[in-house]
Amino acid sequence: MRYLILGTTEALRPDGTPLPLGGARLRALLAALALRGGRAVSVGELADDVYGDDPPQDAPAALQALVGRLRRILGREAVASTPGPGYRLVAGPDDIDLHVFQRRAREGAARLDAGDPDTAATLLREALGLFRGPALADLPDPAGVRPEAQRLAALRQRVEADLRRGATDGLVPELTELTTTYPYDEAFRAHLIRALRAEGRHADALTAYESARRTLADALGADPGPELTALHHELLTGAPAPTPTPTPAPPATVPEAPEPLDLFSVSYT
Structure with a gap:
């Protein structure tokens, strides 16, 4: 059996055909269980994931009934x-798409x-290809924050x-769209x-830098970070930005030896 939670929750038979999961509560329960990769989940945690801010009066009993329905399907x-x-x-983790994604993303990085x-590009493309939509779509929003952050990290990589491998065909349109979707992401801008x-x-690259600088200044009141600043210097001069000279550390001093402790004068009251 395979479980897909990088999008709408699905359970697939060994031949790849989906099982009919039914309503939103069943999908949320399966997503909450699959999210943990085969680890035990307490009734309280599952109730929070499945019912959110609107739990039934007897959430443990309702959850038990829901588990029974899921067992009849799976x-x-x-x-x-x-x-x-x-x-x-x-x-196991290999049966759940989220955990396969995480492993391939780590290997790619x-x-x-x-x-x-x-090899990194191949592994990272395979990892990102597992997403069929927003991760954990059947769970409340807070549960999906971490997989989305991991997806963006893998996409940047x-x-x-x-x-690095010079495969730039199609990158400019893709990155133009990404900087529109994530305007404050300096990595995508760079x-x-x-x-x-x-x-x-060259001129378009300078224009892209100026757009990034204005966006960060107007929306966040911030200057471009070191990577964007270094790129701007390279565009203007044709040479890499100089590496800042580290400030020399002050000379080490040997602390004076402490005064001997007079045990007879110490009060233990």
């Missing part, structure tokens, strides 16, 4: 009862750090991998400038 052995009390989805942008420069569009 098979009784698919959801185990645990001490606490609680429940656990009988599945590691390959990028190791200087292998080609995938663009970085493409830039990637757009680098992609424009790689295409030989």
